Amino acid sequence: MNYLPMAHKNTTITFTITFTEPQKKDCERCICRYFILDTLYWIAITNPKDQWHQKAVEIRENDLAIRLVTTEAVLIELLNYFSSYGSRMRQVAVNIVRAILSSADLEVIPHTNELFLSSLALYEQRLEQRL
Numbered sequence: 759m760n761y762l763p764m765a766h767k768n769t770t771i772t773f774t775i776t777f778t779e780p781q782k783k784d785c786e787r788c789i790c791r792y793f794i795l796d797t798l799y800w801i802a803i804t805n806p807k808d809q810w811h812q813k814a815v816e817i818r819e820n821d822l823a824i825r826l827v828t829t830e831a832v833l834i835e836l837l838n839y840f841s842s843y844g845s846r847m848r849q850v851a852v853n854i855v856r857a858i859l860s861s862a863d864l865e866v867i868p869h870t871n872e873l874f875l876s877s878l879a880l881y882e883q884r885l886e887q888r889l
Contacts, residue, residue, distance in 0.1 A: 793817070795828040795864070797835040804854060830869035833858065 802810035803818060833855045840851035858864055867873070 791824045792827050793824045795826055795832070797832050797839065800828075800832070800836045800854065800858075801839055804850075825865065826863060827865045827867060828858065829867040829873075831873075833866070834869070 798810060799814050799817065802808040802814035805811060808814075837848075837851050837855060840847045859866060
């Protein structure tokens with residue numbers, strides 16, 4: 759997997775997401791693996807100065823046969839994160855989210871009331887656990 763955000767002079771951002779075909783043994787080993795991309799990942803991969811950028815790059819360069827998943831709630835958090843950075847960065851954030859939404863290589867789980875209530879119930883069941 760290769761994921762590369764690139765800022766251009768006109769303040770837009772372009773995403774190139776390419777996947778190499780995994781070897782057959784990799785497919786068999788990883789057939790049902792999901793990798794959930796959270797807000798921290800999207801911020802880190804976009805910002806080379808972020809403390810987690812290198813780790814995000816390592817994840818990006820992982821060539822296992824995995825299915826990438828994020829949620830609309832994560833995308834809302836990403837937009838909110840960039841909201842205090844001025845109009846240029848807000849436009850960059852919009853471009854990032856639009857690229858994510860249009861990518862065939864990512865599954866974006868819609869934000870629904872049922873999903874929220876299910877997440878709340880799961881959180882409530884694990885009050886003593888550090889997640």
